Amino acid sequence: MEKQQRYTLSKNNKLKSTKIIEQLFKEGKSFSIFPFRVIYLFKEKDLPASDSKLQTAFSVSKKYFKKAADRNRVKRLMREAWRLQKNVAEDKNIATAKNLMVFIIYTGNELPQYDFIFEKTAAAIKRLIKICNEATVTNS
Numbered sequence: 001m002e003k004q005q006r007y008t009l010s011k012n013n014k015l016k017s018t019k020i021i022e023q024l025f026k027e028g029k030s031f032s033i034f035p036f037r038v039i040y041l042f043k044e045k046d047l048p049a050s051d052s053k054l055q056t057a058f059s060v061s062k063k064y065f066k067k068a069a070d071r072n073r074v075k076r077l078m079r080e081a082w083r084l085q086k087n088v089a090e091d092k093n094i095a096t097a098k099n100l101m102v103f104i105i106y107t108g109n110e111l112p113q114y115d116f117i118f119e120k121t122a123a124a125i126k127r128l129i130k131i132c133n134e135a136t137v138t139n140s
Contacts, residue, residue: 009083015057024101033123035108042098054090056102064109074106081121089125
């Protein structure tokens with residue numbers, strides 16, 4: 001019997017550690033896929049008791065979205081698109097012995113539609129998978 005895939009974004013999948021987020025911004029690498037800026041870092045197993053190999057955080061600039069309701073809406077759309085597509089990235093990342101920390105920043109200045117966010121999240125995940133594959137090849 002096949003194991004059914006679950007589309008969840010649990011507490012273990014969220015990046016909340018201030019130390020790790022600071023390290024991510026200092027040492028992490030980044031790329032841009034409009035309207036996202038994706039900052040990522042491969043980390044060894046010395047993480048706090050978390051059993052997730054892929055942790056993510058989301059952010060929206062206060063500069064472009066003055067109202068908290070608008071910022072929260074964009075973050076909610078980003079989390080939902082990530083939740084539905086992260087299984088692909090997790091499957092590819094399981095092959096590596098490292099954990100992947102990802103911070104996604106929305107850099108657009110207009111309220112987006114969900115379809116647009118979903119498309120761009122898929123593109124960002126494909127790029128992360130490509131980077132994961134390159135990292136495994138160079139480390140092998």
